[in-house]
Amino acid sequence: MVVAAQAMAGAATGGAPGGPSVGSAARKFKLQKESELRVEVGWDAPLRLQLISGTAEVFGTELPPAFWLSFPPAQKFAVFTWSGADIEIEGVSEVAYIADETPMVSYINVHAVLERRRHKAKEAMAAEALSAPFTARSEQGPRVIVMGPTDSGKSSLTRMLLSWAARQGWRPMSVDLDVGQGSITIPGTIAATPIEMPIDPVEGIPLDVPLVYFYGHTTPGVNTDLYKALVKELAKTLDMQLSTHADARAAGVVINTMGWVEGVGYELLLHSIDAFNAKVVLVLGQEKLYSMLHDVLKAKPGVDIVKLHKSGGVVARNSKYRQRSRIFKTREYFYGISNELSPHASVANFSDLQVFRIGGGPQAPRSALPIGAEPTADPTRVVPVSISRDLIHAVLAVSYAKDPEQLLFSNIAGFVYITDIDIPRKRISYVAPCPGPLPNNILIAGSLAWVE
Numbered sequence: 439m440v441v442a443a444q445a446m447a448g449a450a451t452g453g454a455p456g457g458p459s460v461g462s463a464a465r466k467f468k469l470q471k472e473s474e475l476r477v478e479v480g481w482d483a484p485l486r487l488q489l490i491s492g493t494a495e496v497f498g499t500e501l502p503p504a505f506w507l508s509f510p511p512a513q514k515f516a517v518f519t520w521s522g523a524d525i526e527i528e529g530v531s532e533v534a535y536i537a538d539e540t541p542m543v544s545y546i547n548v549h550a551v552l553e554r555r556r557h558k559a560k561e562a563m564a565a566e567a568l569s570a571p572f573t574a575r576s577e578q579g580p581r582v583i584v585m586g587p588t589d590s591g592k593s594s595l596t597r598m599l600l601s602w603a604a605r606q607g608w609r610p611m612s613v614d615l616d617v618g619q620g621s622i623t624i625p626g627t628i629a630a631t632p633i634e635m636p637i638d639p640v641e642g643i644p645l646d647v648p649l650v651y652f653y654g655h656t657t658p659g660v661n662t663d664l665y666k667a668l669v670k671e672l673a674k675t676l677d678m679q680l681s682t683h684a685d686a687r688a689a690g691v692v693i694n695t696m697g698w699v700e701g702v703g704y705e706l707l708l709h710s711i712d713a714f715n716a717k718v719v720l721v722l723g724q725e726k727l728y729s730m731l732h733d734v735l736k737a738k739p740g741v742d743i744v745k746l747h748k749s750g751g752v753v754a755r756n757s758k759y760r761q762r763s764r765i766f767k768t769r770e771y772f773y774g775i776s777n778e779l780s781p782h783a784s785v786a787n788f789s790d791l792q793v794f795r796i797g798g799g800p801q802a803p804r805s806a807l808p809i810g811a812e813p814t815a816d817p818t819r820v821v822p823v824s825i826s827r828d829l830i831h832a833v834l835a836v837s838y839a840k841d842p843e844q845l846l847f848s849n850i851a852g853f854v855y856i857t858d859i860d861i862p863r864k865r866i867s868y869v870a871p872c873p874g875p876l877p878n879n880i881l882i883a884g885s886l887a888w889v890e
C-alpha cells in the first residue's frame with residue numbers, strides 16, 4: 439500500500455558539507471520501519487537528500503548520517519529503512535512518496551541464503567587448502583543470475599545483493615549482460631567487475647578494474663551470435679580469474695541480464711545461464727518466464743530457481759527515456775557524473791589506427807553452399823573498416839587485441855569518440871578519457887554513436 443507523503447514543512451536544518459543552498463524548500467519525511475521513500479528526480483536539476491536520524495539504505499548501501507547527497511537529474515530510487523528513519527530532501531522531484539509495502543524482506547532472505555553458501559564455500563576451500571595447495575576447485579560461492587522483463591527491477595535487485603554482500607566484507611563479482619543500459623561502463627558492452635565496497639548510491643558501480651567486451655549495439659538482436667560468443671568469452675575469462683582467488687570465488691557472482699525474455703531473447707537467457715554455470719536463478723515479476731525456466735531447469739541438478747515479486751516502486755521507462763539515459767551514460771564515461779572529468783582531444787593519422795567491425799563480412803557465394811542453404815554474412819567475422827566521414831560521432835572501443843585475428847576474443851581498454859575525419863589530410867580527431875597515446879591502435883566500431 440502506498441502511504442501519502444508526510445512532508446513536514448520547515449526550513450532545512452543544514453548538514454555536511456555546506457547545508458542546503460537556497461532553492462526549493464526542503465521537505466522532511468518520517469519513514470516507519472520496513473518502508474521506503476520513492477523518489478524521481480526532475481529532469482532539469484539534481485536533488486539533494488540527507489538522512490537526519492535512524493538508518494536507511496539506497497539499493498543496499500547505507501546512507502551516511504547528516505550528509506547531503508546530490509542525486510543527478512532523472513534518477514529514480516528508493517530510500518529504504520529496516521528500523522525507521524527521518525529523511526530530508528531539497529530540490530525538485532517529480533515524485534516523492536512513502537510506500538510501506540515492499541518485497542524487501544523476500545530480497546534480504548535471498549541474501550541470507552547466499553551468505554550461507556559463501557561461508558560454506560569458504561570453509562570447504564579452507565579445509566581443502568590444508569591438504570593441497572589452492573588450484574581451481576569445484577567449491578565456490580553462489581553464482582546468481584537475475585532475470586525478468588524490462589522494468590522489473592533486475593538492476594536494482596542486483597545492486598542490493600552485491601552491496602549487502604560487500605557490507606559483510608565479501609568482494610563479489612558483478613556481471614552485467616544488459617547491452618541496452620551498460621551499468622558497468624557504457625551501453626553496447628558486457629562487463630564484469632569486483633565490488634569491493636557497497637555501491638555508491640549516486641556514482642553507481644566503480645570503474646576501477648572492469649573486464650569489458652565490446653558488442654557495439656544496444657540490442658542483442660542485431661547480432662545474436664556475437665552476443666553469445668562474447669558472453670561465453672566473458673564467462674571463461676571470469677572462471678580463470680576466480681580459479682586462483684579463493685576469496686573472490688567464495689564471494690560468488692551476481693549477473694544482471696537484459697529484459698528481452700521472449701523468443702530469441704529467452705534463448706539468450708538460457709545461454710547465459712549455461713555459460714556462467716549459474717546455480718541460482720532469480721526471476722522477477724513474471725509468472726510465464728518463471729514457469730518456462732522452471733520446466734527447463736528442473737532437468738539441471740543443483741540449480742535453484744526462485745520467483746520474486748517486482749517492487750511497486752520500479753518505474754517503467756519509455757524508449758525516449760532509455761535513449762536519453764544511454765546518452766547520459768556515454769557522456770558520464772567521458773565527463774564524469776558531475777562533469778568532474780576532462781577528456782582529451784587528440785589527432786591521429788589514418789595510418790596510426792586500424793578500425794574493424796565484427797560481423798557482416800562478405801557472404802559466401804551461393805555456389806559454395808549446400809543446396810537450399812541461404813548465404814548469410816558471417817556474424818563473428820572481423821572486417822576492416824575504411825576510415826570515412828561516416829565515423830564522425832561514432833564511439834569506438836580500443837581493443838587489447840595484439841592483432842585483428844584476436845579481436846573477437848579480446849577485452850577492451852576503453853572508448854574513444856570520433857569528432858572529425860579530415861579526408862584530404864588523412865587525419866582523425868577523437869576524444870579519449872585520458873591524455874597520451876592510446877593503449878592500442880586496434881579499434882572496434884559498432885553502431886554506437888554520440889552527439890555531444
Ligand SMILES: Nc1ncnc2c1ncn2[C@@H]1O[C@H](COP(=O)(O)OP(=O)(O)OP(=O)(O)O)[C@@H](O)[C@H]1O
Nearest residue numbers: 514515516588589590591592593594697751752753
Ligand atoms: N523501489 C523503488 N523505488 C523507486 N524507484 C525504483 C525502485 N526500484 C527500482 N527503481 C527504479 O526503477 C527503474 C527500473 O528499475 P531497474 O533498472 O532495476 O529495472 P530493470 O528490470 O533492471 O530494467 P531494464 O532491464 O528494463 O533496464 C530504475 O530507474 C530504478 O532506479
